[in-house]
Amino acid sequence: MGVGPARHVMNVNVQVTPPKSIAANVARMTTISQPCIARPQPSGKGRGLADAAPRHASLTGLVRQRWSVRVGSATVLIRGAEPHDLAAVAEMHGRCSPQSLLNRYRAGGRRPAVAALENQLREPLSFVAATYGGTIVATAVASPDAEHGRDAAEIGLLVEDAWQGWHLGRELMSHIAGATLVCGYRELIGYPATSVVAVQRLMIDVGHTRVVVGPDGTHLHTYLAESAALGLGPVRERLAS
Ligand SMILES: CC(C)(COP(=O)(O)OP(=O)(O)OC[C@H]1O[C@@H](n2cnc3c(N)ncnc32)[C@H](O)[C@@H]1OP(=O)(O)O)[C@@H](O)C(=O)NCCC(=O)NCCS
Numbered sequence: 550m551g552v553g554p555a556r557h558v559m560n561v562n563v564q565v566t567p568p569k570s571i572a573a574n575v576a577r578m579t580t581i582s583q584p585c586i587a588r589p590q591p592s593g594k595g596r597g598l599a600d601a602a603p604r605h606a607s608l609t610g611l612v613r614q615r616w617s618v619r620v621g622s623a624t625v626l627i628r629g630a631e632p633h634d635l636a637a638v639a640e641m642h643g644r645c646s647p648q649s650l651l652n653r654y655r656a657g658g659r660r661p662a663v664a665a666l667e668n669q670l671r672e673p674l675s676f677v678a679a680t681y682g683g684t685i686v687a688t689a690v691a692s693p694d695a696e697h698g699r700d701a702a703e704i705g706l707l708v709e710d711a712w713q714g715w716h717l718g719r720e721l722m723s724h725i726a727g728a729t730l731v732c733g734y735r736e737l738i739g740y741p742a743t744s745v746v747a748v749q750r751l752m753i754d755v756g757h758t759r760v761v762v763g764p765d766g767t768h769l770h771t772y773l774a775e776s777a778a779l780g781l782g783p784v785r786e787r788l789a790s
Pocket of ligand 1: 648653717720739741744751
């Protein structure tokens, strides 16, 4: 069972970007209170490495390549998800609070069905973060967004409660942004329930973020900056070594 990183070590070695002041962050956000205009539904499954633009050809091999980060005193390995991760991912969901599950799935704080988890793991842009002991402590996925057109991907992040607040979410957001850009998406859409502020703070580092308040709740759009490609985990790992 995951117990989270040791709390007495305050240092997380991998920082995606230097910390910014809250004021600077807020200045980069836009909030609009109009629902989005419905666009045509995307067809087919999510984009993958075969959809990468020629200018990103040198990066495609890095999208699902594993890399590791220090989280407190623990080392966490992040890699592309595989169908055989299902049991460990389901166990991780069992350790998450209803609040976290609500924020990830907006389904009343319940866990998703096993079939839904299985589908998530089969998405081309699906990732897991695991301890060296094999315990999965976070998942991240980008999949086609049914509401916002074919260039938009819905992002789904879930960090197990005991591992939250240690920059694992930032690490995963940075990688997902890079991976989606490389695979031809231009926009990330996030649908947090009560974690809008936390998700905003993650998104503003990867592009221009706006908050949309609609009749069905609040969601966030981030138009990806071209520099987001450099946020791929293995790219940052190489740059730091
Ligand atoms: C949202 C979530 C992914 C963030 O992951 P994390 O590892 O806890 O976040 P990080 O440690 O990387 O911190 C990211 C930023 O969010 C902020 N943050 C984290 N939790 C917060 C909270 N409860 N309220 C406000 N800000 C918060 C942090 O301060 C940090 O910003 P800063 O570096 O500018 O100070 C994680 O908390 C989670 O899985 N929550 C439940 C599911 C969810 O909300 N998913 C999002 C749906 S897309």
